[in-house]
Amino acid sequence: MAVLSREKRRxxxxxxxxxxxxxxxxxxxxxxxxxxxSLLVNGxxxxxxxxxxxxQPPPETLGGLRNAMAGSLVLCALAMVMAVVVGVLAGTWLxxxxxxxKLANLVRFLNDVLxxxxxxxxxxxxxxxxxxxFQGFSALAGAVALALxxxxxxxxxxxxxxRLQSNQxxxxxxxxxxxxxxxxxxxxxxxxxxxxxxxALLGFAxxxxxxxxxxFTSLGNPNLSWHxxxxxxxxxxxxxxxxxxxxxxxxxxxxVGALLIAVTVLSANILGRALARRRDAR
Amino acid sequence: xxxxxxxxxLFQRLCLSAALLVMATLAGxxxxxxxxxxxxxxxxxxxxxxxxxxxxxxxxxxAAGPLVGTLVTALGAMMLALPLAMGxxxxxxxxxxxxxAHPLGLAVEMLAGIPSIVYGMWGLFVLAPWxxxxxxxxxLLNLDPDTFWGKLFNGIPNGANIxxxxxxxxxxxxxxMATVFREMLLTVPPHMREAAYGMGxxxxxxxxxxxxxxxxxxxxxxxMLGLGRxxxxxxxxxxxxxxxxxFPDSLFASGSTIASTIANEFAEASSDLHVSALMALxxxxxxxxxxxxxxxxxxxxxxxx
Amino acid sequence: xxxxxxxxxxxxxxxxxxxRVLDVRxxxxxxxxNQILFGVxxxxxxxxxxAVIGPSGCGKSTLLRSINKIYDIYDGQxxxxxxxxxGQNILNPASAMGADNAALRAKIGMVFQRPxxxxxxxxxxxxxxxxxxxxxxxxxxxxxxxxxxxxxALWDEVKDGLHKSGLGLSGGQQQRLCVARAIAVExxxxxxxxxxxxxDPLSTAKLETALIEMKDSFTIVIVTHNLQQAARISDYTGxxxxxxxxxxxxxxxxxxxxxxxxxxxxxxxRYG
Ligand SMILES: Nc1ncnc2c1ncn2[C@@H]1O[C@H](COP(=O)(O)OP(=O)(O)OP(=O)(O)O)[C@@H](O)[C@H]1O
Ligand SMILES: [Mg+2]
Numbered sequence: 001m002a003v004l005s006r007e008k009r010r011x012x013x014x015x016x017x018x019x020x021x022x023x024x025x026x027x028x029x030x031x032x033x034x035x036x037x038s039l040l041v042n043g044x045x046x047x048x049x050x051x052x053x054x055x056q057p058p059p060e061t062l063g064g065l066r067n068a069m070a071g072s073l074v075l076c077a078l079a080m081v082m083a084v085v086v087g088v089l090a091g092t093w094l095x096x097x098x099x100x101x102k103l104a105n106l107v108r109f110l111n112d113v114l115x116x117x118x119x120x121x122x123x124x125x126x127x128x129x130x131x132x133x134f135q136g137f138s139a140l141a142g143a144v145a146l147a148l149x150x151x152x153x154x155x156x157x158x159x160x161x162x163r164l165q166s167n168q169x170x171x172x173x174x175x176x177x178x179x180x181x182x183x184x185x186x187x188x189x190x191x192x193x194x195x196x197x198x199x200a201l202l203g204f205a206x207x208x209x210x211x212x213x214x215x216f217t218s219l220g221n222p223n224l225s226w227h228x229x230x231x232x233x234x235x236x237x238x239x240x241x242x243x244x245x246x247x248x249x250x251x252x253x254x255x256v257g258a259l260l261i262a263v264t265v266l267s268a269n270i271l272g273r274a275l276a277r278r279r280d281a282r
Numbered sequence: 283x284x285x286x287x288x289x290x291x292l293f294q295r296l297c298l299s300a301a302l303l304v305m306a307t308l309a310g311x312x313x314x315x316x317x318x319x320x321x322x323x324x325x326x327x328x329x330x331x332x333x334x335x336x337x338x339x340x341x342x343x344x345a346a347g348p349l350v351g352t353l354v355t356a357l358g359a360m361m362l363a364l365p366l367a368m369g370x371x372x373x374x375x376x377x378x379x380x381x382x383a384h385p386l387g388l389a390v391e392m393l394a395g396i397p398s399i400v401y402g403m404w405g406l407f408v409l410a411p412w413x414x415x416x417x418x419x420x421x422l423l424n425l426d427p428d429t430f431w432g433k434l435f436n437g438i439p440n441g442a443n444i445x446x447x448x449x450x451x452x453x454x455x456x457x458x459m460a461t462v463f464r465e466m467l468l469t470v471p472p473h474m475r476e477a478a479y480g481m482g483x484x485x486x487x488x489x490x491x492x493x494x495x496x497x498x499x500x501x502x503x504x505x506m507l508g509l510g511r512x513x514x515x516x517x518x519x520x521x522x523x524x525x526x527x528x529f530p531d532s533l534f535a536s537g538s539t540i541a542s543t544i545a546n547e548f549a550e551a552s553s554d555l556h557v558s559a560l561m562a563l564x565x566x567x568x569x570x571x572x573x574x575x576x577x578x579x580x581x582x583x584x585x586x587x
Numbered sequence: 588x589x590x591x592x593x594x595x596x597x598x599x600x601x602x603x604x605x606x607r608v609l610d611v612r613x614x615x616x617x618x619x620x621n622q623i624l625f626g627v628x629x630x631x632x633x634x635x636x637x638a639v640i641g642p643s644g645c646g647k648s649t650l651l652r653s654i655n656k657i658y659d660i661y662d663g664q665x666x667x668x669x670x671x672x673x674g675q676n677i678l679n680p681a682s683a684m685g686a687d688n689a690a691l692r693a694k695i696g697m698v699f700q701r702p703x704x705x706x707x708x709x710x711x712x713x714x715x716x717x718x719x720x721x722x723x724x725x726x727x728x729x730x731x732x733x734x735x736x737x738x739x740a741l742w743d744e745v746k747d748g749l750h751k752s753g754l755g756l757s758g759g760q761q762q763r764l765c766v767a768r769a770i771a772v773e774x775x776x777x778x779x780x781x782x783x784x785x786x787d788p789l790s791t792a793k794l795e796t797a798l799i800e801m802k803d804s805f806t807i808v809i810v811t812h813n814l815q816q817a818a819r820i821s822d823y824t825g826x827x828x829x830x831x832x833x834x835x836x837x838x839x840x841x842x843x844x845x846x847x848x849x850x851x852x853x854x855x856x857r858y859g
Pocket of ligand 2: 647648649780
């Protein structure tokens, strides 16, 4: 065997490395394209007006996902209202009042942990606090569970965004004789509005596909329901139930639901990022 | 005190209470799990963690099966995803034509946000059947079941097993980790890269000797973050792991994780002890993931993530 | 007097072709659509120090980055013309010298304006480049590291802490570490881009002494804003303006009696 020169060996190693990273990218992007492809192929076929006008059916009858979509909308909307209120206030405290105090650093740290905490545990927590004591699953409990998942996202983005505002803006406001609270609300929040919207959108993207925390809080409901104290349907829980069933038409409804969720999450992400980019460009 | 000052104080307190609520959530979470799980832990004692008996009919519970399932699937997923994620990140930062780098990076980022239930469905309907037909069956037919390999790959060929769970988890954490790695590699100062190239390094040498060491600390943090996700991931795993509580005895055996067990059984738990055992499982998961995520955050610091 | 006019005259008194180890001829360079260098010539004589001076933004760094081909790691930056090294055009990927950038950069080393110690020990910073190219025994490596650090006038300051991180050194020491790192692989040509711009006068003096002593082993091209420095250490001086080489002459005459109006104004400090 010919002995390769050192230079040759280095070049071959480098070539192999480039090839390996390209292969990794092809594999990763390929897997992900495959997933999108399956979603489209299996989900598009079942899509039709009935999906939006009919409730989920008993096995082997025609039906849609109206109750689940309505439920998801209610749950997410409620959750986002709670999460935005708490998250923006908490983020504001971190950015404007907390500074580098020990307490602020602790809150930051715990918030970051919560950001990637297993969502199913949040479901358990809410079950203990809001379901067990009241002896019943409820939409409200589901919304709270989702809110708890969105709060860390909103808190984090809010703090980051507010920190980007220049101190001159704050000083200019104070110099006019306004109180700090007023400056924050009237000037800082207003100047940061696109960023705050981005945070909310990212939070929404995070929770709109969440299934685990809903399983034992809002439970699911085969009928359209608007009662916050009753179990409520949601797309993810319906998908979970249908996908694992033995009925073909339920399974194809699950695919449609999965497609709808994926599209929603992707749009929320893209919209959030587009807003963030517009902000950066300014 | 005048009105404006009062107003200021009130607003500050309001913000502070919101921040404290974040803290309270985590504390409440822990407390709820401890209180909920205590009956089972005190009833079974240390046996709860070592026994693999999980029998709702006899009301006898041991966490070893789901615990091991959780660790094995998560670690397996990391082993599969880590080299791939690093490869993707390096390719995007170092080799990809600039025109492609942006859309590709964006695509990977988008895919990191797809909810896990979608991955789970794909795993159940696409990956598992394919895997059963093209991997499990041939192995089953061609391997002597008494050899080491035969035992390792033993299992019902339905594609619902520990390995496919790892695989789907890997696909899930891959875009996430690749995104974080990419952002980290982009923080390597250009003059550092130039200096390395400038003295005659190949790309391979620049990446492995200069760029990766430069981000090592935060990269380890990112890995822990990915691990934390994999450990606590529920839906993607629940779909494909086969949901058996037995202690997994081969790579292709069906199994369960803590999260999948809770997801499957909690809403229909048969007895108070069953509920408590599931809460105790949750407590175990909390401790593992909290430790992992805390370590990750400490390593990454705040900036890089 | 305005200086944004494109210089019209140019004066060249280059070394003879036989003396040149490196010869830049008619170099054009563009960042994307933006042409920065226009037909630049830079004849570099063996074992001499060639200084390149000129106002900020005239393209001095770009010239060095072309010679080391470091621009090649970026998309959209392109050089054309000729850079002859051992008679071959390194800009031509088909030539033996132009085909392998890594090998070329080992022969034409570069030290950047900002000190760039790698995140490793002082010892490893220097051993790093060497290990790329050949196997070196531990004892030999120790010798090479000592000799490189000595030639870069840094040995006495760091000999007791060779295994400390290179990032812990002062700016001036870091820059001399980068010089030591570059010469350890024994390049033929050493390119230095304003190596002293971030250094205090004492460090600068040490660096200059080191460079003059290194002349016997290397051919040096140095970009500097400091005219005194160029006059002190260089054998040839090139003056650039607006991406063009305006005057290139032995340093002994260039500073005493600049021939072009542009260089006269620059040397007498009338240029901003
Ligand atoms: N990466 C780049 N992309 C686009 N234009 C660049 C880039 N780098 C430099 N330029 C432009 O090229 C011109 C020459 O830059 P160069 O750095 O070569 O100047 P210089 O003579 O080294 O200046 P200085 O003395 O300030 O270091 C400048 O007008 C600069 O704006
Ligand atoms: Mg320069």
